[in-house]
Amino acid sequence: MTVQQVVFIIISAFTLLSAVIVVTDRNLFRSAIALMASFLGVAGLYILLDAGFLAVAQIIVYIGAISILIIFAIMMTRRMMQTVESPFNPRPISGAIAAVGVCALLIFIAVSTWPDVEAANVSDIVLRGSVSQMGLFLVSPDAYVIPFEVASVLLLAALIGAVAIARPEKDS
Amino acid sequence: MIPLWAYLVVAALLFSIGLFGVVARRNAVAILMAVELMLNAVNINLVAFWRYLQPEKPVGTNWAIFVITVAAAEAAVGLALIIAVYRSRDSVVAEELDSLKF
Numbered sequence: 001m002t003v004q005q006v007v008f009i010i011i012s013a014f015t016l017l018s019a020v021i022v023v024t025d026r027n028l029f030r031s032a033i034a035l036m037a038s039f040l041g042v043a044g045l046y047i048l049l050d051a052g053f054l055a056v057a058q059i060i061v062y063i064g065a066i067s068i069l070i071i072f073a074i075m076m077t078r079r080m081m082q083t084v085e086s087p088f089n090p091r092p093i094s095g096a097i098a099a100v101g102v103c104a105l106l107i108f109i110a111v112s113t114w115p116d117v118e119a120a121n122v123s124d125i126v127l128r129g130s131v132s133q134m135g136l137f138l139v140s141p142d143a144y145v146i147p148f149e150v151a152s153v154l155l156l157a158a159l160i161g162a163v164a165i166a167r168p169e170k171d172s
Numbered sequence: 173m174i175p176l177w178a179y180l181v182v183a184a185l186l187f188s189i190g191l192f193g194v195v196a197r198r199n200a201v202a203i204l205m206a207v208e209l210m211l212n213a214v215n216i217n218l219v220a221f222w223r224y225l226q227p228e229k230p231v232g233t234n235w236a237i238f239v240i241t242v243a244a245a246e247a248a249v250g251l252a253l254i255i256a257v258y259r260s261r262d263s264v265v266a267e268e269l270d271s272l273k274f
Contacts (some may be wrong), residue, residue, distance in 0.1 A: 002173070004173070004174060005173075005174055008174050008178065012178075012182045015182070015186065016182070016185055016186060016189065019186055019189040019190070019209050020189060022189075022193065022202075022205055022206065022209060023189055023190070023192055023193030023196070023197065023202070023205075023206055023209075028199060028201060028202060031202060031205060032205065035205050035208065035209070038186075038209060038212070039208075039212065042186075042212045042215070042216060045179070045182070045216055045219075046216075046219055048174070049179070049219050049220060049222075049223045050223055050227075051219050051222075051223070051233055051236075053233070054215075054219060054233055054236055054237070057237065057240060058215075058240070061240050061243075061244055062208070062212075062240070062243075065244060066208060066243065066244060066247045069247055069248065069251055070201060070204065070205060070208075070247065070251065072251070073201050073204075073251040073254055073255060074201055076255055076258070077201065077254065077255070077258045077264050086198075087197060087198060087199070087202070088196045088197060088198060089196060089197070089198045089266070089267055090267075091196070092192075092196040094195075095191075095192055095195035095196035096192055096196065098191065098192075098195060099188040099189070099191045099192035099195070100188065102187070102188050102191055103184055103185060103187070103188035106180075106183075106184035106187065106188070107180075107181050107184050107185075110177050110180035110181060110184060111177045111180075111181070114175075114176045114177055114180065114224075115175075115177065116175060117175065117176040117177075117224050117225070118173050118175060118176075118224075119173060119174070119176075119223060119224050119227075130227075130230050130233065133229075133230045134230040134233055134234055134237070137229075137230050137231075137234050138234060138237075143234075144234055144238075147238060151238055151241045151242070154241070154242065154245050155241065155244070155245055157245075158244075158245030158246075158248050158249050159248070161248075161249050161252070162248040162249050162251075162252040163252075165249065165252040165253055165256050166251075166252035166255050166256055168259065
């Protein structure tokens with residue numbers, strides 16, 4: 001086994017174990033911390049895949065913003081944080097069966113369709129250029145400029161929508 | 173070298189864990205956290221396919237950026253909804269929010 005494979009296995013195990021804690025832990029706050037750990041593991045996978053920019057974006061957006069937002073929501077609904085009863089609804093077994101079925105299907109498709117695809121040998125120059133290439137792709141008219149603009153409108157709409165929804169009603 | 177299917181298997185496992193969280197958790201905030209896990213699994217797939225099958229065009233990474241953007245918007249609106257519901261119903265347990273149920 002090469003070093004890369006060992007690192008891959010460690011990061012994957014870390015990510016998946018944290019994810020299991022996220023969905024099973026009774027204490028919501030601990031779930032949120034495990035969620036941050038899982039995001040960090042995914043960022044590690046991005047680095048292994050030579051997508052350093054995405055790893056940084058993942059850390060900034062997911063760990064820095066979304067997790068904090070979730071922790072805020074947990075604090076604001078504090079009474080629900082620690083429940084004495086089970087963290088699951090009355091039918092977790094059927095949910096587990098569905099999840100295992102989907103997982104088996106996805107793994108079967110992945111392993112049978114791409115059994116021996118190795119990473120293409122690209123030079124460092126190409127990959128180092130991939131960030132600037134990404135930037136060019138985002139704003140060039142024959143690539144992603146329209147999704148880019150739509151994404152900015154979506155973020156604005158989400159900003160206004162979140163404020164409008166969460167604001168307490170004054171009249172009534 | 174790490175084969176492509178290893179990344180796909182990790183993503184599939186992460187997606188299924190998230191799916192289990194979405195269908196089995198009671199708390200709405202926990203359901204939202206599980207949705208974030210599923211979005212992350214999709215992103216791993218996108219980046220892995222970009223790196224292994226088409227590294228010369230940054231299609232997969234750009235898609236992943238859009239997914240991150242939409243996930244941020246979704247988290248903001250979702251948590252605002254949960255807080256609004258908590259304020260009016262005093263509960264964030266998903267199965268108690270059934271006033272739209274026929």
